[in-house]
Amino acid sequence: MNHAALAEDFIKDKPRAKWHDETLWFVRSKRDKAASALPEWETLRECAAQIKAHTVANLAHYLEQFESQATKRGAVVHWAKDAAEHNQIVLSLLQSRGARRLVKSKSMLTEECHLNPFLERNGIEVVDTDLGEWIVQLAGEPPSHIVLPAIHKKKEDVGRIFHEHLGTDEGATDPNYLAEAARGKLREKFVQADAGLTGVNFAIAETGGIVVCTNEGNADLGVSLPALHIASMGIEKLLPRAEDLGVFLRLLARSATGQPITSYTSHFHGPRPGAELHIVLVDNGRSDILGSEEFRRSLSCIRCGACMNTCPVYRRSGGHSYQTSVPGPIGSILAPSRDPKTYASLPSACSLCGSCTDVCPVKIDIHHQLLTWRRELNVLGLLPRSKRWGMQGMSYVFRHPRLYQWAGKLARLIVPRLPRFLLYNRFNAWGRQRELPEFPRQSFREQYEARRHEQQK
Amino acid sequence: MPTVGLFIPCYVDQLYPQVGMATVQLLEENGYQVEFPTEQTCCGQPMANTGCTEQARPLAERFLQIFGGYDYVVAPSGSCVAMVRCHYDEYLEDRPGFAELKAKTYELCEFLVDVANVTRIDRAFPHRVGLHQSCHGLRELRLGRASELMKPDYGKAQQLLTLMDGLTLATLARADECCGFGGTFAVAEEAVSSMMGEDRIHDHETAGAEVMTANDMSCLMHLQGLIRRQRKPLRVMHVAEILAGRSV
Numbered sequence A: 001m002n003h004a005a006l007a008e009d010f011i012k013d014k015p016r017a018k019w020h021d022e023t024l025w026f027v028r029s030k031r032d033k034a035a036s037a038l039p040e041w042e043t044l045r046e047c048a049a050q051i052k053a054h055t056v057a058n059l060a061h062y063l064e065q066f067e068s069q070a071t072k073r074g075a076v077v078h079w080a081k082d083a084a085e086h087n088q089i090v091l092s093l094l095q096s097r098g099a100r101r102l103v104k105s106k107s108m109l110t111e112e113c114h115l116n117p118f119l120e121r122n123g124i125e126v127v128d129t130d131l132g133e134w135i136v137q138l139a140g141e142p143p144s145h146i147v148l149p150a151i152h153k154k155k156e157d158v159g160r161i162f163h164e165h166l167g168t169d170e171g172a173t174d175p176n177y178l179a180e181a182a183r184g185k186l187r188e189k190f191v192q193a194d195a196g197l198t199g200v201n202f203a204i205a206e207t208g209g210i211v212v213c214t215n216e217g218n219a220d221l222g223v224s225l226p227a228l229h230i231a232s233m234g235i236e237k238l239l240p241r242a243e244d245l246g247v248f249l250r251l252l253a254r255s256a257t258g259q260p261i262t263s264y265t266s267h268f269h270g271p272r273p274g275a276e277l278h279i280v281l282v283d284n285g286r287s288d289i290l291g292s293e294e295f296r297r298s299l300s301c302i303r304c305g306a307c308m309n310t311c312p313v314y315r316r317s318g319g320h321s322y323q324t325s326v327p328g329p330i331g332s333i334l335a336p337s338r339d340p341k342t343y344a345s346l347p348s349a350c351s352l353c354g355s356c357t358d359v360c361p362v363k364i365d366i367h368h369q370l371l372t373w374r375r376e377l378n379v380l381g382l383l384p385r386s387k388r389w390g391m392q393g394m395s396y397v398f399r400h401p402r403l404y405q406w407a408g409k410l411a412r413l414i415v416p417r418l419p420r421f422l423l424y425n426r427f428n429a430w431g432r433q434r435e436l437p438e439f440p441r442q443s444f445r446e447q448y449e450a451r452r453h454e455q456q457k
Numbered sequence B: 001m002p003t004v005g006l007f008i009p010c011y012v013d014q015l016y017p018q019v020g021m022a023t024v025q026l027l028e029e030n031g032y033q034v035e036f037p038t039e040q041t042c043c044g045q046p047m048a049n050t051g052c053t054e055q056a057r058p059l060a061e062r063f064l065q066i067f068g069g070y071d072y073v074v075a076p077s078g079s080c081v082a083m084v085r086c087h088y089d090e091y092l093e094d095r096p097g098f099a100e101l102k103a104k105t106y107e108l109c110e111f112l113v114d115v116a117n118v119t120r121i122d123r124a125f126p127h128r129v130g131l132h133q134s135c136h137g138l139r140e141l142r143l144g145r146a147s148e149l150m151k152p153d154y155g156k157a158q159q160l161l162t163l164m165d166g167l168t169l170a171t172l173a174r175a176d177e178c179c180g181f182g183g184t185f186a187v188a189e190e191a192v193s194s195m196m197g198e199d200r201i202h203d204h205e206t207a208g209a210e211v212m213t214a215n216d217m218s219c220l221m222h223l224q225g226l227i228r229r230q231r232k233p234l235r236v237m238h239v240a241e242i243l244a245g246r247s248v
Helices: A003-012 A014-036 A041-057 A059-072 A083-096 A108-112 A115-121 A131-139 A155-166 A175-192 A218-224 A242-256 A286-290 A296-300 A306-310 A312-317 A328-338 A355-359 A366-379 A385-398 A401-417 A444-456 B010-015 B017-029 B045-050 B053-067 B078-087 B098-104 B108-114 B135-140 B156-161 B190-206 B217-229 B239-243
Strands: A076-080 A101-104 A125-128 A195-198 A202-204 A210-214 A228-234 A264-268 A276-282 B003-006 B033-035 B072-075 B105-107 B128-131 B211-214 B235-238
Touching: A003 A014, A003 A312, A003 B190, A014 A242, A014 A306, A014 A312, A014 B190, A041 A059, A041 A242, A041 A296, A059 A076, A059 A202, A059 A276, A076 A083, A083 A115, A083 A195, A083 A228, A083 A276, A101 A175, A101 A218, A108 A115, A108 A228, A115 A125, A125 A131, A131 A155, A131 A175, A155 A175, A175 A218, A195 A218, A202 A242, A210 A218, A210 A228, A210 A242, A218 A264, A286 A296, A286 A328, A296 A328, A296 A366, A306 A312, A306 A328, A306 A355, A312 B190, A328 A355, A328 A366, A355 A366, A355 B135, A366 B045, A385 A401, A385 B045, A385 B053, A401 B010, A444 B010, A444 B017, B003 B017, B010 B017, B010 B217, B017 B033, B017 B072, B017 B108, B017 B239, B045 B053, B045 B078, B053 B098, B072 B078, B072 B098, B072 B108, B078 B098, B078 B105, B078 B135, B098 B105, B105 B108, B108 B156, B108 B239, B128 B156, B156 B211, B156 B239, B190 B217, B211 B217, B211 B239, B217 B235, B235 B239
Parallel strands: A076 A276, A101 A125, A101 A195, A195 A228, A228 A276, B003 B033, B003 B072, B072 B105, B128 B211, B211 B235
Antiparallel strands: A202 A210, A210 A264
């Protein structure tokens, strides 16, 4: 199904769509407040954009430097060219060590690779320990937002899910009660786990260290007990130097939730004594994006989710309407890069308002890239026929001023005389909720010409 | 007297002649000679925004030919001017006269503030006005500060409107959220588009606006469509109409 159809479904429950919009707008407002407290905000953004552009332009060098530094610190670095290779590496690590239970902190990369179902098919128990991600895991759904995976769930929904899976009281909706129940159950999972998997927010080429940011401390719990820590990261997560990190940590949490910094910012430099650290570097289409002049800048993304929170379309259509692991504006660039046919409707799920571009902490020109995608889709023959033919027709009329004037005159003559049922029917999407403009008797050029005649008399 | 080539967007020409006439009045009052080249039709934005760039190209070429000779080119639309200034490079880069064309093409409010240096408007508009910030004017042409940016506040349309006697600007909860028009987006994503428009209207109503204005008639066409269907009392006027002294 295309985005427009799924969005229409989402909006059918208007109060819920409104609630979703307002909840995310609240997060955007918190971001504004946090950003406005830093006089150097725009300088930070510019700085971050340049660091990322430099890193992406020299990615091969920094990846090799990172591998060598991380290896020196005792980590094992793996390279995965796609999702299947990544999943196989993770499974082999678990199986070779007899690990049956895996706790994960939030990782959109593993969502992108569909790791959970793959591991489950192979007999591994996987528990997502980020509260939001656990909620959607229990509900059997994908996350609808990269920072707030269960943002589409109300507390009543969470109460129902927890009642069914954790045995909390029926009808309970108190967030503290529900969080406590989850915390208790998750502690069991942490204690029982044979291995912990985390995502990576930043990897430092100079030091070979990785940085994981969470608000719940679940990454630290998940990797502190078991003897195996697997860290999965996209190859674009690199920063050249440790001193670059400050710029990004200051931008990340402020852009994501309006916090000055995430509650936990954990630095891992090699494995802890007696344990193993495996870092899986995943390409999965990123090299193709790197090779494309037009879309390279989308690799600068630090997954803060600010473009989702600010997007007027995302807020009113929900993350699931994008049908991809990273939804919203940035996801609408990334998904077609992997599979233009399946995701052909995403670049048009956008009014080109440009708010995403201005909110982006690394200054990705998101809305211009979406516009470029529309052109690419047209070249690939993936634009709907109605749009292609419509535009060919319009362009023809506009290249012939006499025809254009005549067509306008005719419309202004006929449309006001048509009965409503001919104007407002299922062929007129405009008119479902909107009136057509009132057609004036004269066009501007006719009025202007008439005035000129008047003046010359 | 410098000559302004009047650039009237196709839908304004066909559907909103009063906006074009108000633009002519404002330019003439400020001492400019106005010419309307009748060969003009459309800047090509609908095609470009849909991805049909090859359909937009000949229209960009026509535009340069038609408007290249004027001292200034002015349009009562941020969106169509953004097409020329921010998106014509793809079609016209390196063409003789294109760099000059970009530099002399202005949105109306921008022209009145930055070129005509308007600092007084001796007219009254005793109403509470909600200013809708059209996205392309705001975030492509930078006619004001977008709320995402942590920069000093300014706004060309606000600056002009507040020069008028009796006019008060309504304070909106969301200062510059998109109205949901977006060209073909309005029909391709009809449900989201309509909800976005409704939410904007609600914000203006809550802020006590009697008149909703903007420097793009396309946003207002969409909003007015919703307002008229729901029979709301909120009125809709282009900024040029208010500045030129038209009454509600």
